[in-house]
Amino acid sequence: MTRRIDCDVAIIGGGLVGSSSALALRGMGFTVTLLDKGFCGAQASGVNYGGVRRQGRPPEQLSLSQRSHAIWPRLQQLIGIDGEFLRSGHLKLARSAADLASLEQYAADVAPFGLDLELVGHNQLSERFGIGGDVVGGSFCPGDGHANPRLVATAFAAAARRAGAEVLENTKVLGATRLSGGFALEAEGLGVTARIVINSAGAWADSFASVFGEPVPLERTYPSMIVTEPLDPFLGVNIGIEGGGIYARQVTRGNVVVGGERAAPLDDPDYSRPRSDGVLTIMQRASELFGPLRHAQAIRFWSGTEATMPDRNPVIGPSATTPGLFHAFGFSGAGFQIAPGVGEVLAELVRDGETSTPIAPFAITRFSPASQPGDASQAAMTTGSKETSP
Amino acid sequence: MAERAPPLIVGAGPAGIRAAMTLVAAGLRPIVIDEGYACGGQIYRQPLSPDGRDAQARYGSEAAKATRLQRDFAALGAQVDYRPNTLLWNLRDASADSLRDGVSQRILHDGLILATGATDRVLPLPGWTLPGVFTLGGAQIALKAQGCAIGKRVVFAGSGPLLYLVAWQYMKAGVEVAAVLDAAPLSAKLHLLRALPLAPDIVLRGLRMAAELALHGTQVQLGVSGLRIEGEGRVARIVYQTGGRRHAIACDGIGYGLNLRSETQAADLAGCAFRFDPRDRAHLPVRDSSGRSSVAGVYLAGDGARIAGADAAELAGERAALALLEDRGLPHAPARAASLERRLVRIGRLRDALEAAFPFPAHWGADIADDTLLCRCEDISAGDARRAIGHFSLTDVNRLKAVTRIGMGRCQGRMCGAAAAELLAAQTGRDIGAVGRLRAQAPIKPIPLAMSLSVDERQHDPAH
């Protein structure tokens, strides 16, 4: 027997973006159905590195990132747990004079956004942060930090459920069609009608975008993570490196999470696993960079499936082809920090047809120059049943 | 055409040894990697150095089998590429990553026989992390491989044939065995009648051991529950219930186990399909009667695939090797294969009867007190797990792992996985088979970040 649900907003994908949207929309009084093909927060949102970082983002992301920045310290009130969020600061290291110059340039470029970046010289790196090895300097962002993605992603979905959202896990959306005045989504044994649909399906979002005539050049990428056994505290900050390569943080319990290199998809490309050569490289590099890791054991590797766009900016905003459809995906490996803010932005878009946070650079139309930007107001709606066009 | 890479056998216990012999007899030179310093697996584990005891003293009734197996493997000599002290830490397309003496080496192989064996299955008890509490297998290894007793006055508790065997071995070694506390009620032992015609020697030997223990002054208690281990910084006593009454026995060492659990991490990383096995209450890799897994070129043998004991492991190792030979287009002795399969079916029936006679007290997992440590590695209590299940509306054991870290520590759920699943199933009213299985993640066991890399010793590509 097919179960039927009618709601204001159906959200495809229960990652951090989908579930924070669901929570925000419930706060506005919308009826919400959140669908995930597996478990909420089990994909990229829950298995990413856990960096809560503004530093290093392109300037066009920083307004959104600052909006999210204000949410992170409020997790306890918002989702019932702090998600092990630690405002540790984020230190980006430079291995060459050129890299240091690039950090300096970045600090100058983003000065208007108020990240309070502080450039740190070689000597200070070891004195203040205990960082040795082959680094010439770094840039410190004191307000950044890290958190436990497994907890945060899961807790947003649980909070949405407690707030009254219908959260349906192991419910793969098999079909999505536009009807007059709304959408029909089909899953096994389930039919959902909704006036609004949010496509927050992560690495699977491109197929839904295509259904509505908006193919996007989404590529799947697979980060590669290792974690050590618990160690004495030695790393008080979240570490990145200019030009990439390796990133590391130590959680309060003592485990050190180190990311870098890429994992490889399995036969089923929905799943991936770190490559042995990749983890060997990263483990070696980490043990050279951090003295206390010289004798440490790695106890677990993992990967996830992330959606990456060619310009490494996400797609956020209304569909250009389909009124009532909103996209939010393609965070290109850097979605964790901004996702809670994206949830608020999407809820505003649904309610008001607009948002106070600039998101124009993330329009889906940037990948199809021929098409015209959609009129977001067509899709806007308020609580209740009446369509609005303010 | 490039020469084909050699087959790789993981594990040098009964299954791995017989597999290796079978491949060598067919003219192949398999690579055998094993974590042990000498062959034999855990069941026929050898001492690090001679300790003055002979096989009879060490292995008792199994001495002849142990000696034969170890001698047969030694006789293979350079016909196998044997690598002891070597950990398999990852598996990927036709190659395995191994670690030996701090050096990581990639091994290309063509054909993979996983004979990864078993470890003790346990459910948490109050006090189970106290010094002086070992698994039954651990208590046995202390005795047979290290020549040490785990206490001067010891208690063995739990379930499974190993319970009586280890207790008896300790008694024979001159250690005071205060009690054998068997979770199974007398009614379960009636299943031994079913096992009797299948293997009278094994059943009668077990009964004789129990009788000798009792004669020697060991309390043998059936149907115990409510086990609790107490002591300040180390074991001082064990508390249990029978017939609604509480008892306490002073002791300084405890061997505890609830039969065995298969080591399936390698099969998981190899991509094998898994299926819930109601008898073992665990998800096990799927295999056919020959030992072929769901992945072409990957074969499963011995307790690592499903608990069946050492005798079955020998047969299954040989059978899996014959399957590999067949798949490689080599002579593969079909009549012998059929005979092995018939004997495996027979042993399987015996094992079923033994499992029924020594049932797994699954409710001990469901009923763990909130303040009892569930996960030894990460110090997560049963109460922590229950709160998370409620708070996040969890129904899947991997999600429980994600939010509580249960199964995420150094042992990757080997010690707590069964309990986590039982607890989750009980709290959510689901069938134990419906809460999922903890997915294995590399590395199979902890490995140092700072490893040296060995150049690939084999240049040719594996055949596809």
Next chain:
Amino acid sequence: MPLLHRLVRTDSAVIFFTIDGVPCEGRAGDTVLTAVLCHTDRLRHSEFSGEPRAGFCQMGACQDCWVQLASGERLRACTTPLAEGMHIVTTRGRSHG
């Protein structure tokens, strides 16, 4: 007070090592676990509770017997043969001891 009691190899060659700086004698053929627990009743402390641990499975599965050497090196006591001159530290747990 030792946890393990040696029944054989009582006259095997002596191997000198230390536990928390205290000179000890093991025997040829000992694992680190055996050597330490024939002298004392703990190998390490839980990183989280600080409670003592002394191994469990003795077959390299439970990972509860990882000990540290004074050099910082870590090893699994039940699968590592004792070697002359090992300086084993049992008191150091993460943020304990």
